[in-house]
Amino acid sequence: MSKIELKKINKYFDNHHILKDLDLVIEEGDFMTLLGPSGCGKTTTLRVITGLENPERGTISIGGKEVVNGENYFYAPPSKRGLNLVFQSYALWPHMTVYENVAFGLNINKVPKAEIKTSVEQALEKMQIQKYRDRYPSELSGGQQQRVAIARAIVTKPKILLLDEPLSNLDAKLRLEMRAELKRLHRDLKTTIIYVTHDQVEALTLSTKIAIFFEGNLVQLDSPKGIYRQPADIRVADFIGNPTINFVDADSTYENGRLITESPLGKLVLDSRAAGAAASGKVTLAIYPEDIQVVQEPVEGGIPCHVYSTLPAGSETIIQLSAGSDLGIMAKVMGDLELPIGKLVYIRFPLEKVNVYDKATGKLIA
Numbered sequence: 185m186s187k188i189e190l191k192k193i194n195k196y197f198d199n200h201h202i203l204k205d206l207d208l209v210i211e212e213g214d215f216m217t218l219l220g221p222s223g224c225g226k227t228t229t230l231r232v233i234t235g236l237e238n239p240e241r242g243t244i245s246i247g248g249k250e251v252v253n254g255e256n257y258f259y260a261p262p263s264k265r266g267l268n269l270v271f272q273s274y275a276l277w278p279h280m281t282v283y284e285n286v287a288f289g290l291n292i293n294k295v296p297k298a299e300i301k302t303s304v305e306q307a308l309e310k311m312q313i314q315k316y317r318d319r320y321p322s323e324l325s326g327g328q329q330q331r332v333a334i335a336r337a338i339v340t341k342p343k344i345l346l347l348d349e350p351l352s353n354l355d356a357k358l359r360l361e362m363r364a365e366l367k368r369l370h371r372d373l374k375t376t377i378i379y380v381t382h383d384q385v386e387a388l389t390l391s392t393k394i395a396i397f398f399e400g401n402l403v404q405l406d407s408p409k410g411i412y413r414q415p416a417d418i419r420v421a422d423f424i425g426n427p428t429i430n431f432v433d434a435d436s437t438y439e440n441g442r443l444i445t446e447s448p449l450g451k452l453v454l455d456s457r458a459a460g461a462a463a464s465g466k467v468t469l470a471i472y473p474e475d476i477q478v479v480q481e482p483v484e485g486g487i488p489c490h491v492y493s494t495l496p497a498g499s500e501t502i503i504q505l506s507a508g509s510d511l512g513i514m515a516k517v518m519g520d521l522e523l524p525i526g527k528l529v530y531i532r533f534p535l536e537k538v539n540v541y542d543k544a545t546g547k548l549i550a
């Protein structure tokens with residue numbers, strides 16, 4: 185009973201069209217992340233679901249019950265939607281201690297005192313904030329307040345949980361631990377979670393599904409693997425890569441299931457490509473940094489490049505290379521590999537992993 189369905193949602197702020205005919209279904213038990221660059225409409229989507237903003241057009245239903253019908257000016261109040269929301273800005277009660285803040289929802293629901301104590305203590309422990317239990321929000325750092333806000337939301341074991349950048353103020357180590365907690369929480373409570381972030385690593389590691397937004401449009405809804413390996417649009421590919429995916433402009437011709445491309449990387453023959461790639465002409469090849477092998481000796485099929493710089497980061501090294509006169513290529517290799525600047529090396533990559541985009545439309549075609 186926690187499926188959420190948005191149909192043709194349109195939202196304007198002053199004359200700006202922020203959400204444009206948004207259709208989105210969040211199935212019961214999904215961990216759905218709304219991902220996209222700053223200002224693309226993620227938070228607005230969350231706010232129209234909760235009732236903090238009203239869309240001008242479109243409908244929203246939660247658990248099969250209509251809570252918004254823009255055409256009929258019907259907007260159920262937030263308190264009647266059965267949602268639990270954690271904002272980036274925490275919104276803790278300033279006059280209550282950490283313990284009292286976390287216990288608040290259970291007190292309202294008249295849960296027996298002993299049960300409240302156990303549940304609150306468990307939530308404090310999960311969020312690693314037991315030692316701040318008697319402090320007031322003003323005596324906590326931003327990251328500590330953020331964890332109190334999550335504890336307060338999870339303690340009631342909600343069916344639906346909405347989280348807006350809930351880990352944005354945590355340091356790297358704590359963020360990793362809290363991600364693991366959220367993932368466990370999702371699995372244990374089978375809560376439907378809608379999560380807003382602009383951090384693609386967070387989205388890829390936590391979600392069962394990712395919805396990617398650009399300028400108020402949903403451009404792709406897919407599994408994390410689908411989003412990562414098959415971005416439907418070159419903007420998605422550009423956004424998701426970490427480090428950025430290499431884009432190489434090429435001329436292409438299509439022959440019997442093979443796409444032949446000519447670019448500064450030379451001639452590439454991409455086998456088993458769908459006829460949709462028949463669009464002979466200008467394309468953009470997308471080659472993932474981690475698919476590129478850097479070899480120091482001439483090798484069959486190896487493309488000569490010069491080392492521009494190496495950026496070792498302990499367990500992996502980013503190598504920036506130049507191919508031809510003006511093509512920069514980024515490779516990510518395992519381990520610590522320090523190569524002298526200017527050194528001639530050779531790169532190879534599995535051709536079946538190269539995605540091809542139509543240069544004019546930016547759409548994935550092969």
Ligand code: ATP
Binds near residue numbers: 220222229381
């Ligand atoms: P971020 O990652 O920076 O939080 P977002 O994707 O969540 O971004 P939204 O907060 O949904 O983006 O904002 C979408 C657009 O709507 C932005 O251009 C923003 O300036 C505008 N906007 C949001 N709230 C209001 C408001 N109350 N009044 C006017 N414009 C608004």
